[in-house]
Amino acid sequence: MKVSQLPLPRLEARQLGPLHILTDDALARTSGVRVAFTGRAGGVSEAPYAGLNLATHVGDDPAAVMRNRALLLEELGVPGLPLIVPNQVHGDELVCVPRADAATLADVREKAARGADGLVVTTSGVAALLCFADCVPVVIASPTGAFAVVHAGWRGVAASIAPKAVRALAARESGAEGPFGTPEEAAAAYNVYLGPHIHVECFETGEDVRVLFAEKMGEECAPDARHVSLARALAVDLVRAGADAARIADAGVCTACCPDEFYSYRAEGGMCGRHGALAFFAGAIKQVRS
Numbered sequence: 001m002k003v004s005q006l007p008l009p010r011l012e013a014r015q016l017g018p019l020h021i022l023t024d025d026a027l028a029r030t031s032g033v034r035v036a037f038t039g040r041a042g043g044v045s046e047a048p049y050a051g052l053n054l055a056t057h058v059g060d061d062p063a064a065v066m067r068n069r070a071l072l073l074e075e076l077g078v079p080g081l082p083l084i085v086p087n088q089v090h091g092d093e094l095v096c097v098p099r100a101d102a103a104t105l106a107d108v109r110e111k112a113a114r115g116a117d118g119l120v121v122t123t124s125g126v127a128a129l130l131c132f133a134d135c136v137p138v139v140i141a142s143p144t145g146a147f148a149v150v151h152a153g154w155r156g157v158a159a160s161i162a163p164k165a166v167r168a169l170a171a172r173e174s175g176a177e178g179p180f181g182t183p184e185e186a187a188a189a190y191n192v193y194l195g196p197h198i199h200v201e202c203f204e205t206g207e208d209v210r211v212l213f214a215e216k217m218g219e220e221c222a223p224d225a226r227h228v229s230l231a232r233a234l235a236v237d238l239v240r241a242g243a244d245a246a247r248i249a250d251a252g253v254c255t256a257c258c259p260d261e262f263y264s265y266r267a268e269g270g271m272c273g274r275h276g277a278l279a280f281f282a283g284a285i286k287q288v289r290s
């Protein structure tokens with residue numbers, strides 16, 4: 001049996017009960033990986049976190065956050081699915097989730113609590129959730145059902161955390177154990193989704209960040225003295241890691257321009273909730289060589 005090729009990535013807006021998400025149904029049908037980029041609509045948090053705030057570290061009522069997380073899983077049809085939510089620190093640390101038994105999840109949660117900005121998941125039975133307000137949510141999905149969810153602000157982009165996740169996933173899925181012959185073959189087969197984030201026009205930075213981006217990712221990622229494009233830099237760097245440019249999809253929404261629909265750290269003066277990038281796999285991971 002071969003691993004079937006994924007359809008090209010395409011994010012579509014969906015109403016899930018009271019919630020609004022962006023997802024790719026064709027990906028879910030083909031690979032079993034469900035991706036959901038959430039918005040503010042439908043949650044129980046109150047101002048200034050109003051809506052579906054999924055983060056506990058921002059000052060919101062923890063009971064409201066737990067209800068919001070539970071509501072999201074219920075609406076996605078997986079109530080009670082164990083969640084891993086790392087303590088995000090704008091670094092490049094990834095935590096791997098190889099199994100979903102209680103001991104492994106306890107170990108994973110401990111590592112994720114120490115600080116991590118990405119989860120690489122090669123099992124069913126668990127969902128990965130990372131939280132955002134302007135930074136770029138990145139989900140990488142394999143035809144096998146494995147996936148990674150990454151938090152990429154400018155520090156994470158500059159530290160190449162998304163390419164690091166592609167390489168980590170590709171290494172696990174190739175060679176003697178994996179379904180792909182080589183890591184390159186694996187990386188080229190992945191779909192990459194960039195969720196709602198602050199766009200270049202709204203993302204003003206200092207000269208040091210501009211210079212860093214221009215040097216590392218090319219001048220086209222830093223169009224003028226005060227702005228950098230996180231999405232462009234991610235795309236450049238992901239392709240360097242072997243991703244197929246045709247398999248990188250961008251939600252095309254600027255969080256700072258749409259503070260009614262999404263949380264925006266910049267547009268809301270730093271006091272706000274967090275929307276999420278959630279992914280899980282429903283099925284049996286394919287371990288058969290292609």
Ligand SMILES: [Zn+2]
Nearest residue numbers: 202254256257
């Ligand atoms: Zn904007």
